[in-house]
Amino acid sequence: MPSSAAVTVGSVAIGGGAPVSIQSMLTRPLDDTDAALEQTEALRTAGCEIVRVALPGHSVLPALKAYLAEAVLPVVADIHFDGRLAVRAIEAGCHKIRINPANLQNPGTLTDIVAAAKANSIPIRVGLNSGSVAPRSGIRPTDDNPAALLVDAALDGVRSLEKLGFHDIVVSAKCPDVTQTIDIYRRLAATLPYPLHLGVTAAGGLRQAVIKHGLAFGVLLGEGIGDTMRVSVTGDPVEEVRAGWDILRGLGRRRRGAVMIACPTCGRTKVDLQEIAAAVESALEDLVTEIGEENWPDDIRSVAVMGCIVNGPGEAAAADIGAAFEHKNAVIFRKGDILERVPAASAVAKLVSLIEEAASGIR
């Protein structure tokens, strides 16, 4: 696994062996402070660990300050073009900034940004994406090797900070293409000693977006590349956070509550298993928020929902607990062994109560 120095964003370490952290970005405008704080809380309860906010101009600085005073997560200010705005954001107390040094309208302000970041002990993410890099360099990302282009631009950005004696750096270089993303981050990991922020930009609606991130992050994290991540989804950023956890749990990299195992149903299924599975998934989300990962019972990390009683418990024998349904009844099982038969309508509540009982033994 490539080594990288640890960088600290508020209370969260990135790199240096720290768990891969999950980030998201506010879609509510910062100047509606209540809405921004409410969305931040929703992101935190979904498992978000670092939140990013767009800072479109100086007029938002008072709102940023009001937001920072109450935000429940470390905050990254995302700034384009205006170096002085980046300095003001750092002074306002944000915990990291994300800039593209190459697109500062006044390149001289980079010295002031670095001085402010040093004075406030915060890191800088050199954050590029294929769209913002290309037009300015006069070369479009449809050219022969868009990955090499983006990597070169990222390395230029990093060097411009290093020249100023600044090394508290995180790097990202995002594009909408999966294979290019894999190529880009492999090159960055092979070249740079800094933590990498994984991302795919402009990935699309929920299904396509989460698939693209899964394809790219599965390969990269499997190779030990990536220290923090944002899944980009056009839609509710809470889904970005949930998808991030799906990825880390899917790869066995981090734990958070229980994962759900649900059969895909077939002509044998007699209940609306999709509805039941959604109810269980939602209940598991609520439970981990309520109980907390630190109190979650370690012997209930997977919960199965199966569409037939005959094969269900056996097929889901690897699940810690589960329910298998027929018309009006369900059997509740643990590791494939049937515990009891209950009315189908109370099966979800029974699964939840099994987790709550196990958790109460811990707390």
Place this chain on the structure above:
Amino acid sequence: MPSSAAVTVGSVAIGGGAPVSIQSMLTRPLDDTDAALEQTEALRTAGCEIVRVALPGHSVLPALKAYLAEAVLPVVADIHFDGRLAVRAIEAGCHKIRINPANLQNPGTLTDIVAAAKANSIPIRVGLNSGSVAPRSGIRPTDDNPAALLVDAALDGVRSLEKLGFHDIVVSAKCPDVTQTIDIYRRLAATLPYPLHLGVTAAGGLRQAVIKHGLAFGVLLGEGIGDTMRVSVTGDPVEEVRAGWDILRGLGRRRRGAVMIACPTCGRTKVDLQEIAAAVESALEDLVTEIGEENWPDDIRSVAVMGCIVNGPGEAAAADIGAAFEHKNAVIFRKGDILERVPAASAVAKLVSLIEEAASGIR
């Protein structure tokens, strides 16, 4: 890339360098023929190339025959336990069967199955999953090495066919765990000369399920492993097919219509981009169904939907066409160059008409 012999399912080749094909499975019961045919047509229009049906017992054979007479896709009959039912399904005209030789209640029937498959020139999928393998062997998949267990069981199944002189084989070995799935298929690819059917079983609801498949298939297909695939989702199988295409397109392995590029929105966005993106995605799906992949204009393979007019066209300069939105207007662009400004409400229709015009030049 590992080589594998080609197997033919109706008109679709699997392995031997054929494009990775996309399968799904009916959730409508076979004995409601109209519903089953309707679902099959919906799957075909979404891009499904092979459809599987559960065959729970002999009473469904007349329905299978009625279905086979009209089904618009090659049909795989999925049979557990009952070897004579498998023979009847082959004689009824299905294009492939999926069995687990180890769970035939009368192992002697395997000889009859093989004879019938040879006589009808159809392949057999040796299809195992961690749930159905484990209880019968007395070893549960939570044991030390579930991947090795499942691979051994799959190899046993393959050998039982080879001993009967049968080699028209596809192999799958599915479990709900991503890292085990990767391990299992790497072992199968290293050992067997037969085409592999990729899958993750009991993967859960849409978001978690498609992420699990993305994580596993991205790694495997990237290593040249996998000849056909089913994405398993608890829900509408049409989503399985769409997710399959998202995976193959995301990896640049196959083309079908256009992919959507959509920015994740931020505090700068003034429109409901999620709704717009969903409308574009749906329109693109309808269009490829209507026009056909063979008539799709090759210079429109990506369509961008961006949340601001100032940065949108530049950031999506790699997209073939796109729309960037502000309050009431949108700009339509091609490769980052602005074509025209239209009312926001007619932007989607404008994008569709650009594709239709380009396609009409082809047809």
